[in-house]
Amino acid sequence: MAFIATYVNAQYNLSTTYCEHNDLNASRYEPSELHLGKKHVQIGSNFYFWIANNALDYGTIQKFRKGDAVTDQEIDNFVNNLEAKNQIGAGQDFQIAGLALRLGKMDFSFSAVDKFAMEMNYSQNLMKLAWKGNKQFAGQRTQLGPLSFNAQYTREYALGTAFNVAGDLEKGLRVGARAKYIQGIGSIYMPKSDLYLTTASDGRSIEAEFDYKLQSSGIKNFNGMNFNGMGYGIDAGISAHLSKHFEINASVLDFGAVTYNQDVKTYEKKGKYIYEGAVISNFFGDPRYNADSIASLFKPTETSNGSYTMSLGTKVLLQGELKWGGNMDEELEDEEYQGHSLFLTYIQGLNNMPGATTKPYLSVAYNYDLKRMFDFGVSASMGGYNKYAVGAFFAFNFAHIIKFGIGSDNLMPLVQPKLGTGADVSVNLSLAF
Amino acid sequence: MNKPNFIYLVLLVLLSGYGCGFRPNKVETPRWTTEILAPLVKAPLSPEEIVQLDEVTFSKEIKMSDLGTPNGTYPLIPPIPPTSLPPYTIPISADIASVTFASGKMAMTIQNNLPINLKAGATVTVEVGTNVFFTHNLPNDINPGATYTMTPEYDVTGKTLSENITLKLTNFASDGSSSPVTINGSEKLTISFSIKGLKIQNIGLASNNNFELSDTTDFSISGSNVNMGEISGKFVLFSDNQMPIQMRVQGYFLDSTKKVMDSLLTGTQLINAATVDGSGFSNSTVTSSVDIPVSTAKFEKIKPAKYFKSYVKVSTGSGAPLVFIRNTDKLTLQLVADIKVKIENKQN
Numbered sequence: 001m002a003f004i005a006t007y008v009n010a011q012y013n014l015s016t017t018y019c020e021h022n023d024l025n026a027s028r029y030e031p032s033e034l035h036l037g038k039k040h041v042q043i044g045s046n047f048y049f050w051i052a053n054n055a056l057d058y059g060t061i062q063k064f065r066k067g068d069a070v071t072d073q074e075i076d077n078f079v080n081n082l083e084a085k086n087q088i089g090a091g092q093d094f095q096i097a098g099l100a101l102r103l104g105k106m107d108f109s110f111s112a113v114d115k116f117a118m119e120m121n122y123s124q125n126l127m128k129l130a131w132k133g134n135k136q137f138a139g140q141r142t143q144l145g146p147l148s149f150n151a152q153y154t155r156e157y158a159l160g161t162a163f164n165v166a167g168d169l170e171k172g173l174r175v176g177a178r179a180k181y182i183q184g185i186g187s188i189y190m191p192k193s194d195l196y197l198t199t200a201s202d203g204r205s206i207e208a209e210f211d212y213k214l215q216s217s218g219i220k221n222f223n224g225m226n227f228n229g230m231g232y233g234i235d236a237g238i239s240a241h242l243s244k245h246f247e248i249n250a251s252v253l254d255f256g257a258v259t260y261n262q263d264v265k266t267y268e269k270k271g272k273y274i275y276e277g278a279v280i281s282n283f284f285g286d287p288r289y290n291a292d293s294i295a296s297l298f299k300p301t302e303t304s305n306g307s308y309t310m311s312l313g314t315k316v317l318l319q320g321e322l323k324w325g326g327n328m329d330e331e332l333e334d335e336e337y338q339g340h341s342l343f344l345t346y347i348q349g350l351n352n353m354p355g356a357t358t359k360p361y362l363s364v365a366y367n368y369d370l371k372r373m374f375d376f377g378v379s380a381s382m383g384g385y386n387k388y389a390v391g392a393f394f395a396f397n398f399a400h401i402i403k404f405g406i407g408s409d410n411l412m413p414l415v416q417p418k419l420g421t422g423a424d425v426s427v428n429l430s431l432a433f
Numbered sequence: 434m435n436k437p438n439f440i441y442l443v444l445l446v447l448l449s450g451y452g453c454g455f456r457p458n459k460v461e462t463p464r465w466t467t468e469i470l471a472p473l474v475k476a477p478l479s480p481e482e483i484v485q486l487d488e489v490t491f492s493k494e495i496k497m498s499d500l501g502t503p504n505g506t507y508p509l510i511p512p513i514p515p516t517s518l519p520p521y522t523i524p525i526s527a528d529i530a531s532v533t534f535a536s537g538k539m540a541m542t543i544q545n546n547l548p549i550n551l552k553a554g555a556t557v558t559v560e561v562g563t564n565v566f567f568t569h570n571l572p573n574d575i576n577p578g579a580t581y582t583m584t585p586e587y588d589v590t591g592k593t594l595s596e597n598i599t600l601k602l603t604n605f606a607s608d609g610s611s612s613p614v615t616i617n618g619s620e621k622l623t624i625s626f627s628i629k630g631l632k633i634q635n636i637g638l639a640s641n642n643n644f645e646l647s648d649t650t651d652f653s654i655s656g657s658n659v660n661m662g663e664i665s666g667k668f669v670l671f672s673d674n675q676m677p678i679q680m681r682v683q684g685y686f687l688d689s690t691k692k693v694m695d696s697l698l699t700g701t702q703l704i705n706a707a708t709v710d711g712s713g714f715s716n717s718t719v720t721s722s723v724d725i726p727v728s729t730a731k732f733e734k735i736k737p738a739k740y741f742k743s744y745v746k747v748s749t750g751s752g753a754p755l756v757f758i759r760n761t762d763k764l765t766l767q768l769v770a771d772i773k774v775k776i777e778n779k780q781n
Contacts, residue, residue, distance in 0.1 A: 072465055133467035135771070203470035203769040204671060277475035277767055 012384065013048050013093070013426055015393035015407040017319065018343055018365045019375045023403070024100040024109055025428045027160065029317065030251050031176030032237035034109055034162035035169065036102040036432065044098035044111075044430035052385035052410070052422025053088040054359070055081070059417030079131050082124035085146065089385045091117030091355050098430070109160040109178070117313065117354030118151035119385075121193070129197070139201035148193035152310055152354050153185040153218075154258060156233065170244040177236040182312075184229025184258040186218030189310045192268070206275045210298070213268035215308045217260035231258030233312050249319045254312035254355070261307035267300035313356030319345040339369035341377075347384065359383055363409070365391075373397045379409055386422045390415055395428075403430055466775045473668075476766045480633050480758040483676060483747070484529065491523050492625040493600050497547060497616050504616045510549055512609040518602045520560075525596055528644045530637040530755050533593040537631030538586040539567065543575060544623040548614045549607040551575040557624060558601040566592055570604075589628055600624065637713070637755045638678070643748045652686065652741035666772035668725040672704040673765045677715045677756035679706035681746040682723070686738035693742075695734050698725060701746070704764075713756040727772055 017026045017033070024044040027034035036042055055078065063070050098111040126144045128136065162176030191213055198207040218228035233256025239249045322342040343365040349356035361384030367377035375395040382388050393407020405428060413420030481487060497503075499518065502510065545551055553574050559567040567587055575581045602624070682704065684697035702723040707715035749756050 075465065131465060131467065133469045133774075135468035135470040138470050199470055202671075203669070203771055204472055204767060206471055275472060277472035277769075280474050280476040 012315075012317075012347055012361065012363075012409070013050075013424075014345055014363055014365070014381075014409050015379065015391055016046070016048075016426060016428065017345075018341070018367050018377060018379065019393040019395045019405050019407055023430060023432075024098045024111070025095065025430060027100075027109060027162065027176065028095070028111065028113075028158075028178070028235070029253065030237050030239070030249050030319065031160055031178050031235045032162050032174045032239040032249060032251070034100060034107045034160060034176055035174075036100055036107055039432040040102050042098075042100040042430055042432040044095065044100070044428065046093070046095040046098070046426060046428045048093040048424070048426035049091070050410075050422065050424030051090040052424070053086070054083060054385060054387055054421060055086050056088075056421060057418050058413035058420040058423075062417060075131060079124070079127045082127055084124050086122050086124065087119055087352070087357055087359075087385055088122075089117070089119040089354070089357070091115070106161060106163040107176075109158070109162075111158045111160075113156050113158070114154075115156060115355075116151070116153045118149070118188075119352065119354045119357070120150075121146040121148045121352065123147070126195075134197065134199050134206070135203075137197065138199045138203065141196055141198045141207075143195070144197050145195040146193040147195060148190035148212075149214075150187075150189055150310075150354050152187040152189075152258070153224075154182050154231075155185060155227075156180045156182040158235070160235070167241065169241055172241050174239040174241070175237070176239075177234065180233040180235070180256065182231040182233055182256070182258050183227040184217065184231060184260050184310075185224060185227060186222055187216065187229070187258070187260055187310050188219065189215045189308060191215070204276060207272065208275065209272045211270040212300075213266070214300075215260075215264065215266045217262060217264045217308075220263060220265070226262075228262035228264075229258045229260030229307075229310075231309075231312075232256050237317075245323050247321045247323070249317070249321070251317040251319075253315050253317060255314050257309045257311045259307055259309045264304065264306050264308065266303045266306060266308070269298060269300040273298075311351055311353050313353040314350040315356045316348045316350065317345065318347075319343060339372075341367040341369070343367070343379075345381075349384075357385055359385070367393070372400070375405065377407075381409060386410060386412075388412060388419055389422065401432060403428070403432070466773060468666075468773050470771050471769065473768045473770050475768075478764045478766065480636055480676065480760055480762060481631070483678065483758070483764060484636055484638075486529070486532070486633065486636070487629075487631070489525065489532070489594065489628040489631065490626065491525055491598065492623060493521050493523055495602070495622040495624070496618060497620050498618070500547075502616060504618050506613065506615045507610075508613050510610040510614055513549070513605065513607040515554070515604045515606040518605055521600045523598050523600055525594055525598060527596070528638065528642060529596060530639050531593055531595045532636050533634040534589045534591065534628070535632040535634040535760055537589045537628050539589050539626055539628045540586050541567075541569065541583040542623075542625045543571075543581040544625070545575040545577055545579055545581075547620050547622050548577055548616070549610050550577060551622065552606040552608065555605050556601075556603045558603065559626070560599040560601065561593060561595050564593075566594065566598065589631070591634070633758075633760050635760065636758045638749045638758070640713070640749050640754060640756055643746060645744070645746050647742065647744045649687070649691070649740050649742040652738050664727055664772055664774050666727050666770075668727060669769045669771055670702075670723040670725060671767040671769060672721045672723075673763070673767075674704060674719050674721065675707050675715050675717075675762040676758045676764050677706050677709045677713070677749060678758070679748050680704040681748075683744045685742045685744070686735045687740035687742055688737060689739045691740055694738055695731070698723065701744075706748070707762070709756050713754070714759065715756075715762055 013029060017029050024042045025046045060070065060074060094114040096112045096114060100107060100109040123144055123146065125142050126147060129144065158178045158180040160176065160178035162174060164172050164174045166173040192211050194211040196209040218226060233254055235253045237249060237251030239247060241247050323339065325340045345363040347361040349358045352358055361381060363379055363381035365377055365379035367375055369375050377393055379391040389410035389412050391407060391409035391411055393405060395403055395405025397403045410422050410424055413423055553571050555571040557569045558565060569583060681701040683701045686694045688694050703721065705719045705721045707719050708717045710716045
């Protein structure tokens with residue numbers, strides 16, 4: 001049997017888990033869900049791209065692109081509706097190769113994945129400052145940070161397994177894990193990006209307090225085949241099949257880190273500066289002042305070599321699946337099968353790193369499986385990098401050998417541009433024998 | 434001597450502030466209004482700058498008539514035996530009562546345009562009251578037409594000058610002239626003093642004393658592409674004054690005929706003086722502020738101006754016969770922008 005699948009996803013690639021339950025590609029997000037059924041070998045590939053933010057909507061971006069005037073009110077609304085801390089993220093995963101084997105009652109997997117992800121953090125206060133000036137902050141110590149950018153490009157090789165520790169797929173407990181060896185190709189990491197601004201109530205001084213640090217590796221002479229760091233990671237999950245109609249899955253994903261020790265640059269500066277105006281000397285004669293001295297205060301200290309460790313974007317995924325209609329035995333190739341699945345998924349990022357956010361994410365989805373040949377469904381979500389999202393997904397299982405699908409966790413820009421703040425795409429291809 | 438141009442500078446900063454903020458036709462940007470409250474420039478002023486004292490000079494001319502030889506033609510002038518000329522009182526400044534130097538070097542030159550020489554051994558003495566400020570013995574003869582320059586220069590550190598000094602020339606002697614000489618009154622011995630590189634320890638000013646500083650400078654903003662329709666608010670000139678002097682400031686924009694077109698400020702504005710103790714030394718820091726309105730109308734009005742005239746009236750306070758400015762006393766001027774800027778997207 002073979003599968004080809006194509007998806008469109010948003011940030012967490014959930015439609016893969018909704019539409020491709022149990023296959024190799026979905027197990028990257030739910031390790032304990034790897035289960036080949038009657039098949040013994042599965043070869044899979046997946047491409048996934050996402051971009052998202054929590055504030056700027058697609059409708060406004062389109063206005064900019066078309067050259068239409070953006071009104072003051074629209075910008076006011078944008079700035080005022082920002083959260084205190086905001087994120088922009090983008091990423092791309094390309095599973096170059098994936099292989100799964102079923103040996104006895106255990107399933108094994110291997111995958112090689114190219115991963116790139118970036119995230120930028122910015123504050124509402126910073127945007128308020130840019131939009132309305134600093135007078136609104138007179139007499140206050142205002143936090144303008146974070147203003148940070150993190151990005152990481154890695155190639156990971158994962159070995160995984162999943163098996164039942166109790167019962168079966170109708171009622172039982174199944175566990176899975178994936179151990180990953182990670183090659184770090186390049187990264188930009190800002191562990192510190194604090195900035196405070198205090199404007200005196202009479203305007204006679206502006207105090208800036210800053211503490212920032214930027215580390216990079218493999219940037220100057222970027223090459224996708226140069227490895228500038230190494231790390232390890234693990235994904236682990238457990239699936240509780242409470243009945244043939246209800247299943248709960250809990251997974252921890254991307255727990256680990258990469259240490260970069262090649263082509264490392266570090267830029268950092270910490271300090272406090274009180275600005276009381278450009279100091280003019282020889283005021284009554286030939287006045288002079290040196291603006292360069294101000295800029296030099298913020299000039300970072302640059303060091304080369306050394307090493308630094310960058311965490312993966314770690315997150316916890318909890319998913320409940322309610323199933324009904326037809327025979328739930330997925331090993332059957334029932335031509336009359338009409339299955340329904342309702343998913344509820346909660347994801348909590350454990351850090352703000354590329355690919356993860358501590359802003360919680362909640363998704364609900366419905367999938368309809370017709371004759372175990374067609375899967376299609378819709379989803380709705382909120383949180384994470386986005387505010388709100390709606391999605392749809394589709395997969396075609398040709399002769400129970402090749403599976404192809406397409407879908408999205410976030411079609412909001414197409415449905416309602418003023419609410420759409422991100423989009424993503426995922427392509428899966430798999431063959432099963 | 435430096436020029437009292439701080440008002441002009443304030444204006445320049447004001448205009449440069451406009452210039453920096455208004456280049457909307459360079460980029461396609463949405464229109465927005467932003468409010469800025471920020472310090473622009475800060476100028477700590479030393480006592481030397483305030484009283485415009487970067488050099489002290491004084492001199493005395495001695496003619497043949499002062500030596501008892503009136504105008505006329507003489508077959509010879511007999512030798513003059515060592516003698517003391519009468520003391521000369523020389524005014525140093527009408528505004529400054531005394532100056533004590535923290536450092537400085539005084540040069541002295543004697544230019545002999547008399548028809549007779551000045552013999553070595555003559556003594557030049559400068560006295561302040563009953564105190565000797567400086568004395569110097571002439572090491573060599575100074576022949577007619579020659580100039581003597583004292584080396585090394587005299588260190589005036591810790592020395593005090595007052596508004597008047599007394600110059601004494603003692604042991605003055607000459608070989609006279611053995612050839613016929615015509616005296617017409619243009620012949621003179623000039624003794625000049627110049628104190629440079631000075632730092633002031635303190636300056637004494639008579640209380641209730643006024644002096645004015647004024648300067649006219651070329652001015653042009655007619656070529657500016659600044660759109661003043663996009664700014665409003667004010668600039669605020671703050672002063673933190675530890676000196677016992679107050680200043681009234683004003684500036685005027687003049688047309689090509691130097692006729693006043695408009696003033697910078699509404700009326701002269703006051704920088705208050707620090708209060709003084711019974712000895713005339715300041716014992717406080719007084720903060721004052723002057724609002725400088727920013728408006729489109731004002732900018733349009735001054736656009737044709739060709740000159741800017743600054744005007745500063747300095748007044749000493751009262752409370753003591755003399756008030757003193759120490760070198761630790763500062764006057765700090767600070768210009769703060771409190772403006773609303775409207776930036777528009779302009780189509781070229």
